[in-house]
Amino acid sequence: MTSVQIGLAMLAFMMVLLALRVHIGISMFLAGAIGYVWITGLDPLLSVLKHAPFSRFSLYDLSVVPLFLLMGQFATHGGLSRALFKAANSFIGHWRGGMAMAGVGACASFGAICGSSLATAATMTQVVLPELRRHQYAPSLAAGSIAAGGTLGILIPPSVPLVIYAIMAQQNIAKLFMAALIPGVLAAIGYMIVIGIVVRRNPGVGGPGVQPHTWRERMQTLAKTWPVVLIFLVVIGGIYGGIFTPTEAAAVGVLATGAVAWKSGGLKNGGLTDSIAGTAKGTGMIFLILIGADMLNSLMAVSQIPNITSDWVQTLGIHPIGVMLVLILIYVLLGCVMDSLSMILITIPIFLPIVMGLEFYGLAPDEKAIWFGVIALVAMEMGLITPPVGMNVYIINGIAKDVPMATIFKGVVPFIMSDLVRLALMVGLPSITLGLLWLFPS
Numbered sequence: 001m002t003s004v005q006i007g008l009a010m011l012a013f014m015m016v017l018l019a020l021r022v023h024i025g026i027s028m029f030l031a032g033a034i035g036y037v038w039i040t041g042l043d044p045l046l047s048v049l050k051h052a053p054f055s056r057f058s059l060y061d062l063s064v065v066p067l068f069l070l071m072g073q074f075a076t077h078g079g080l081s082r083a084l085f086k087a088a089n090s091f092i093g094h095w096r097g098g099m100a101m102a103g104v105g106a107c108a109s110f111g112a113i114c115g116s117s118l119a120t121a122a123t124m125t126q127v128v129l130p131e132l133r134r135h136q137y138a139p140s141l142a143a144g145s146i147a148a149g150g151t152l153g154i155l156i157p158p159s160v161p162l163v164i165y166a167i168m169a170q171q172n173i174a175k176l177f178m179a180a181l182i183p184g185v186l187a188a189i190g191y192m193i194v195i196g197i198v199v200r201r202n203p204g205v206g207g208p209g210v211q212p213h214t215w216r217e218r219m220q221t222l223a224k225t226w227p228v229v230l231i232f233l234v235v236i237g238g239i240y241g242g243i244f245t246p247t248e249a250a251a252v253g254v255l256a257t258g259a260v261a262w263k264s265g266g267l268k269n270g271g272l273t274d275s276i277a278g279t280a281k282g283t284g285m286i287f288l289i290l291i292g293a294d295m296l297n298s299l300m301a302v303s304q305i306p307n308i309t310s311d312w313v314q315t316l317g318i319h320p321i322g323v324m325l326v327l328i329l330i331y332v333l334l335g336c337v338m339d340s341l342s343m344i345l346i347t348i349p350i351f352l353p354i355v356m357g358l359e360f361y362g363l364a365p366d367e368k369a370i371w372f373g374v375i376a377l378v379a380m381e382m383g384l385i386t387p388p389v390g391m392n393v394y395i396i397n398g399i400a401k402d403v404p405m406a407t408i409f410k411g412v413v414p415f416i417m418s419d420l421v422r423l424a425l426m427v428g429l430p431s432i433t434l435g436l437l438w439l440f441p442s
Contacts, residue, residue: 003039007303010035014296024342025285028292035299052294057287060247061167066283067250068158071231071257072114073275078261080228081123084109085131087221094212097199099135100145101192103128107149108188109225111156112232113257116282117340117384121150121392125399138205139403141198144411147392148191148418151381154340155184157236158250160286161340161380165373168348171366173246174239178436179370183378183426190418198414227260240440286341293345300349310353320358324372324427327351328379335383339391343380351376361430367437374433375426382419385412 001009014031018024036045056062075081088102088109095101107124114120124146132142154161157177166173199206213221235253238244244252261267267275300306313323330351334343355372356365363371384392387409397405426432 003303004305004308006035006038007299007305010038010299018338023288024338025288025290025292028289028296028346032292032295032297032299036295036302039299039302048295048298052298053291056290056294059167061163061173062290064158064163064173064247064250065160065286066279067247067254068115068160068163069282070275070279071158071250071253072116072119073278074254074257074261074266075110075113075228076119076123077266077271077275078227078257078264079266080113080225080257080260081106081110081127083221083224084228085124085127087218087225089131090213090218090221094210095196096203097141097195097206099132099210100137100141100195100199100206103132103145104149104152104188104191104195107146108152108156108184109228111153111184112158112236113228113253114153115158115160117151117153117381117392118395120153121147121395122399124150125396129396129400132207135210136207138207138411140407140411141195141205142411143396143400143403143408144413144415145191145195147385147390147396147408147412148194148415149188150392150395151384152184152187155180155187155374155377155381157181157184158246158253159377161344161377162373163246164286164290164341165344165348165377168344169352169369169373171369171373175366175437176370176373177236177239177246178440179374179433180377182432182436183374183422186422186425186432187378187381187419190422191415194414194418227256231256231260289342289345296346297349306350306353309350310357313354314357320360321427323354323358324360324375327354328375328423328427331376331379332383332386335380335386335390340377340380340384343383344376347376363430363434367430367434370437371430371433375423378419378423378426382416382423386416 010031014027017027017030033045036048085102085106088105089099092098092101103124106128107120110123111120128146129142157180159177159180162176162180163173166176231253234256235249238249238252239246261271331343331347334347352369352372356368360368384390390412393405393408393412396408397403
């Protein structure tokens with residue numbers, strides 16, 4: 001067999017392992033190691049294993065991952081999610097479908113201090129879903145809006161998957177955060193518009209209206225969200241103000257969210273232990289996936305699959321936008337069965353060379369890589385709520401076991417339509433993603 005055939009066979013082997021529910025990190029490592037030995041022999045593999053893990057985990061930029069995870073843990077235990085929802089609900093809860101819109105707004109705000117879609121969906125399900133059901137929202141709209149809003153956790157900066165993409169694509173983390181900001185805001189607005197359309201077409205799904213809050217009540221609830229605003233401004237503002245590196249900003253964010261959680265009593269009764277254990281578990285899982293991805297990438301390098309694939313795509317004569325649409329479709333399909341981090345680590349070594357070898361609107365190489373990274377992340381968002389397996393849907397079903405999977409999937413369909421419109425705009429108008437970078441080039 002040729003090296004390309006061996007590489008393809010190992011990719012198929014990896015998919016079989018995933019179907020057998022073997023952990024994604026172990027599946028990638030086994031497929032990569034077996035294929036690497038097959039092509040190069042055992043001694044080269046041992047040489048790779050001797051140096052690769054240290055080279056990967058000694059990377060300073062990677063230290064931002066456990067810090068962002070710990071920040072999300074502290075934010076969850078500090079009760080910030082409930083404060084965000086109450087504040088949003090006080091302003092728009094009296095609108096038709098306003099409480100569901102407030103849930104989406106709370107998801108977007110929580111994503112600004114969490115960085116994980118699954119964590120955002122899980123946290124907001126416990127906070128928002130009981131309120132929506134108490135106010136007689138249809139289960140499909142209630143669960144669907146939270147599932148869709150939860151995807152904002154990986155797009156609104158800071159974002160752990162964007163950090164990993166930046167490291168793999170050798171791009172600036174701060175620039176990727178800036179590029180994701182407008183698409184993230186558009187996503188939240190789009191989801192709110194969808195809720196408005198759904199409840200106007202079928203008023204019964206939105207439940208009865210609630211009395212508007214007074215401005216005094218609104219200011220009181222808004223005042224309780226000041227830690228979130230302060231943390232976001234310190235972390236993101238510090239990065240773009242040149243005060244902190246992303247890692248330093250994450251450390252400051254951990255200190256701030258930890259102080260808030262301690263003051264609110266969220267770190268008592270095992271809260272601190274749970275936060276540290278949750279961070280250690282999440283970091284260990286991510287690092288295991290990284291080791292597996294590095295091994296798989298080593299196989300891709302010796303098999304030459306990325307380069308050959310890139311050259312083959314260019315010879316097909318397909319319009320670059322057509323190629324981008326195919327890559328987006330692949331991401332949506334992969335998102336049905338795996339999380340965003342796994343998708344990034346598996347696909348970027350193959351897909352990024354394809355994108356970099358094509359011409360898109362005269363974009364410079366760095367602009368192209370950043371543009372594609374955000375588009376890929378949005379496509380992954382869609383996968384997280386797309387049947388038959390959308391991960392966010394499973395998270396919500398696991399918490400609200402009395403809401404059938406079919407009901408949740410029915411509820412997310414309108415939000416998927418919103419995502420499709422947003423993706424089309426991002427592909428056709430790179431300025432949506434790159435506009436802030438062009439305005440603030442430093």
